[in-house]
Amino acid sequence: MTAPAAASVRDAGVPEVAFVEIDTLWFQAGGTLCNLACAHCFISCSPTNHTHEMMSLAQVLGFLDEAERLGVRDYGVTGGEPFLNVEIFEILEAILARGPLLVLTNGMPITRASAERLARLAAASEYSLDVRISLESTDEAANDAVRGAGCYRKALDGVAHLAAVGIEPGIAVTRLDDGSTNAEIVASFGALLRERGVSRPRIKVFEPFRIGAEAARARGYDSAERVTADMMAGFDPRGLQCSTSRMATERGVWVCPILVNEERGRMGATLAETLRSFPLYSGACWTCHRFGVSCRA
Amino acid sequence: MDERAFDRVALFGGIYSNHVALREAIRAARARGAQAIYFLGDAGGFGPHPDRAVEILAGEGIPGVAGNYDLAVVRGDAECGCGYTDPRDNHYAQVSYDYTLRRTGAAARAHLATLAPAIRIRVGDRRALLCHGSPRRVNEFLWESTTPRAFIDKLLADAEADVIACTHTGIHWRRALDDGRQIVNVGALGRPANDGRTEVWFALLEAPAAGDRGPTVEFVPVAYDYKTLAREMAEESLPPEFIETILTGWWTTCLEILPPKERARGKF
Numbered sequence: 001m002t003a004p005a006a007a008s009v010r011d012a013g014v015p016e017v018a019f020v021e022i023d024t025l026w027f028q029a030g031g032t033l034c035n036l037a038c039a040h041c042f043i044s045c046s047p048t049n050h051t052h053e054m055m056s057l058a059q060v061l062g063f064l065d066e067a068e069r070l071g072v073r074d075y076g077v078t079g080g081e082p083f084l085n086v087e088i089f090e091i092l093e094a095i096l097a098r099g100p101l102l103v104l105t106n107g108m109p110i111t112r113a114s115a116e117r118l119a120r121l122a123a124a125s126e127y128s129l130d131v132r133i134s135l136e137s138t139d140e141a142a143n144d145a146v147r148g149a150g151c152y153r154k155a156l157d158g159v160a161h162l163a164a165v166g167i168e169p170g171i172a173v174t175r176l177d178d179g180s181t182n183a184e185i186v187a188s189f190g191a192l193l194r195e196r197g198v199s200r201p202r203i204k205v206f207e208p209f210r211i212g213a214e215a216a217r218a219r220g221y222d223s224a225e226r227v228t229a230d231m232m233a234g235f236d237p238r239g240l241q242c243s244t245s246r247m248a249t250e251r252g253v254w255v256c257p258i259l260v261n262e263e264r265g266r267m268g269a270t271l272a273e274t275l276r277s278f279p280l281y282s283g284a285c286w287t288c289h290r291f292g293v294s295c296r297a
Numbered sequence: 298m299d300e301r302a303f304d305r306v307a308l309f310g311g312i313y314s315n316h317v318a319l320r321e322a323i324r325a326a327r328a329r330g331a332q333a334i335y336f337l338g339d340a341g342g343f344g345p346h347p348d349r350a351v352e353i354l355a356g357e358g359i360p361g362v363a364g365n366y367d368l369a370v371v372r373g374d375a376e377c378g379c380g381y382t383d384p385r386d387n388h389y390a391q392v393s394y395d396y397t398l399r400r401t402g403a404a405a406r407a408h409l410a411t412l413a414p415a416i417r418i419r420v421g422d423r424r425a426l427l428c429h430g431s432p433r434r435v436n437e438f439l440w441e442s443t444t445p446r447a448f449i450d451k452l453l454a455d456a457e458a459d460v461i462a463c464t465h466t467g468i469h470w471r472r473a474l475d476d477g478r479q480i481v482n483v484g485a486l487g488r489p490a491n492d493g494r495t496e497v498w499f500a501l502l503e504a505p506a507a508g509d510r511g512p513t514v515e516f517v518p519v520a521y522d523y524k525t526l527a528r529e530m531a532e533e534s535l536p537p538e539f540i541e542t543i544l545t546g547w548w549t550t551c552l553e554i555l556p557p558k559e560r561a562r563g564k565f
Contacts, residue, residue: 070447071451071452073443126441127445128440167557183384
């Protein structure tokens with residue numbers, strides 16, 4: 001058995017988050033491979049980032065068996081772009097047989113046919129399927145400047161296809177540096193989504209994680225942007241998703257969906273090896289602490 | 298810890314100050330032969346005159362567990378601790394909580410302070426744990442479409458129970474494992490179940506008959522004078538959105554917390 005990588009990063013002075021229990025299991029089903037190379041991607045996903053290859057159905061099933069033994073409450077699927085995985089529908093079906101599922105996508109691969117297939121999977125399960133599509137701005141040029149040419153229209157086509165089959169996707173928006181308030185972002189996306197057939201718009205605004213491509217696009221973390229022992233004193237560890245979730249990849253289990261492109265984020269080969277505390281070494285940990293980030297909620 | 302045993306017991310979920318429905322539910326439970334009634338927390342919120350429901354619970358000697366609302370009111374917290382994550386949900390939750398906190402008197406607070414963190418009873422020979430949100434967190438939302446079997450198995454094992462009864466979500470449901478152990482969300486008396494009906498719901502648990510794997514559960518609809526409640530809410534200047542829910546059976550607020558399946562069943 002491989003020694004957990006995180007054992008090597010118990011740096012002096014780096015506070016740890018206690019492990020509480022595993023409620024949420026993520027799958028890096030799309031690996032770090034994506035049809036896009038967004039300028040703000042904290043995992044630096046791209047068509048050529050092979051840090052994590054796509055997961056196979058067999059790998060997902062293995063983790064699902066372990067997750068059920070541990071009593072996992074809910075599941076998430078992300079990447080990279082998970083809908084580039086040739087087994088993605090089989091993977092989603094397998095997960096939905098076990099519990100509720102949130103799928104994160106850039107929306108571009110969602111055709112009417114794939115939306116209908118998703119709707120059939122959702123209807124066949126006793127558990128909820130939620131889909132969240134990433135967009136950055138209701139201004140096409142501003143959005144595509146970050147995400148890539150043509151992304152805005154294709155993503156909104158994906159939104160409309162899902163809405164047409166009764167799956168109302170949520171939207172994930174990363175706060176860029178344009179001065180907009182969260183309320184303004186939510187209002188502008190709400191109007192846009194209604195135009196595309198979404199009757200109940202749900203918009204989740206994320207602070208940027210200043211790692212990966214985003215560190216080059218805007219800035220990285222400064223030295224003060226770190227979790228300190230004082231910040232963790234009296235802090236409920238449940239306020240950090242790493243106390244209750246893990247990320248399964250084709251190369252083992254990482255602490256969370258954010259640090260999946262960093263070797264220091266790897267905690268073990270199986271879920272059982274990762275049910276322990278984790279050193280909050282990254283500026284991204286500071287963002288989670290400061291803003292209460294949860295990829296799930 | 299209460300370890301009383303019953304063949305038939307009525308479990309009431311969140312009352313949310315709906316004293317009109319509470320009186321009717323007590324009548325209904327007794328008419329159905331319930332040997333006892335337990336209350337699973339959240340006496341106040343949403344509805345009018347929060348003291349009235351507490352006076353009924355105290356006067357009838359109905360034991361209960363503390364919900365997040367009860368804990369918050371007793372402590373005088375600034376917010377209800379409901380566990381919502383969306384600003385739209387939190388907005389209406391705050392309107393409701395501010396009113397409830399302001400209008401809950403000393404006697405009612407003293408009674409709410411006596412509510413237990415959890416209660417253990419037996420239904421027949423089966424161990425039942427009564428809690429508000431979940432056995433592990435007072436404000437955990439256990440919805441039907443997001444509470445899978447493996448997770449239920451873990452909760453039951455950790456709680457050393459054959460049945461977990463909870464509320465907090467406001468929508469009743471039940472999921473049983475193959476061996477008969479189960480979780481029962483008893484729903485709420487405070488507002489309708491987002492089903493277009495004006496009735497509210499409680500759960501009646503009955504000891505397993507010979508050959509049954511677990512207790513049987515019946516969800517009982519309670520028809521009550523909802524127009525009187527709506528009138529009182531208007532007189533108290535509670536939001537028209539709340540009153541609309543009472544009059545129509547459709548939730549109009551605190552909708553963002555709903556999982557996709559539950560949300561799709563509602564009107565809004």
